[in-house]
Amino acid sequence: MKLKIIHETSYSYDTPVEALVQSLRLTPSVHEGQRVSEWRISVSGGQRGAAFRDGAGDWIEGWTVRGPVEEVTVQIEGLIETRDTAGVLRGHRESVSPIVYLRSTPATKADAGLKELAASVQGEDALDIxxxxxxxxxKAIAYTPGATxxxxxxxxxxxxxxxVCQDxxxxLIACARERGLPARYVSGYLHTSVGGKPHDAAHAWxxxxxxxLGWVGFDAANACCPDERYVRLGSGYDAQDAAPVRGMAFGISIESLDVRVHVEEIQQ
Structure with a gap:
């Protein structure tokens, strides 16, 4: 499947800030399930700094916007070809040991309810579990936009x-770790439809x-494994750690955020 992706994130400030520093994890992962044809990242008024691939295999770029800053837009435009690998992450190079993903975070800490849910499952092997x-x-968490x-x-x-998908x-990460299986959060995009109408958005699994077998993706929100409709950006311990855009504004101001994501299938 060939997908065209447009992703815009706009930040506005009621009082201009002195400067803005951002760390962007917005470049698709390199693995057998996807191949980038074109990809461009731009930050309005921004200057690109250092860029590197971290131990988890994610490409990270640093950007700086010098003030005074009232509004800044991060824009991604790209073409990517995807194929179904049954959720298996093949050909993805990383140096971090899977064991580090047994560590819990405040967002993924297992309480009595999660421990009970994890213990209720029996399987023949790790993949089955x-x-x-x-x-x-x-089954336990109904997909309900706006509920959390x-x-x-x-x-x-x-x-x-x-x-929602983040929850x-x-x-799932909490339950897997409770069963001794390393698990991590993945951010990306999903091309799908709801009620026959396009429903293209940023997604997580x-x-x-x-x-x-290595790393295998599971999208509990849609009860499936990632296929050719999915585009993988990066990973982390939880949503905050895997956030596509992280940054800091220098100054005292109230920040407003507007996000627009469009994923379109392009005919081969």
Missing amino acids: AHRLSAAVS ESVTSAAEALELGQG HAHA AEIHVGS
């Missing part, structure tokens, strides 16, 4: 019984390390 954990999370916030933890989403990913 991972699939069953994903199915259990899908960005700071909602996996435990809170499970107790509420509702959430499904956090809950989880990856679980299952022995010799």
Whole structure:
């Protein structure tokens, strides 16, 4: 599948800030399931700084915007070809040991409810357990836009019984780690439709390390493994760690955020 992606993130400030520093994890991962044809990142009024590939295999760029800054827009435009690898992350080079992803964070800490959910699953091997954990999370947390916030933890989403893709990913990560399986949060894009209408947006899912097979993606929000509709950007311990855009504004101001994402299939 060939996809065209446009992603704009605009920040505005009620009082101009002195400067803005950003770390962008907005370049698609390099692996067998996707190949970039064209990709351009721009930051209005920004100057590109250092760029590097971290230990998890993610490409990170630093940008600086000198003030006074009232508004700044981060824009991504690109073409990428994807194919279905049944969720298996093949050909992705990274130096970090999977063991480090057994560490929990405030967003993925397992409480009594998550521990009970993780223990309720039985399977023949690690891969089977991972699939069953994903199915259990899908059943336990109904996909409900607006039901949670960005700071909602996996435990809170499970107790509420509702959430969005971020909550499904956090809950699955918590359950997998509880069963001794390294798990991490993945940010990216998903091309799909809802009710026959295009529904293109930024998306998130989880990856679980299952022995010799390596990292395998699980999207509990959609009850499936990532296929050719998915574009992988980067990963982390949780949503905050894997955020595509992280930064700091220098000055006292109230920040407003507007995000627009469009993913379109291009005929071969």
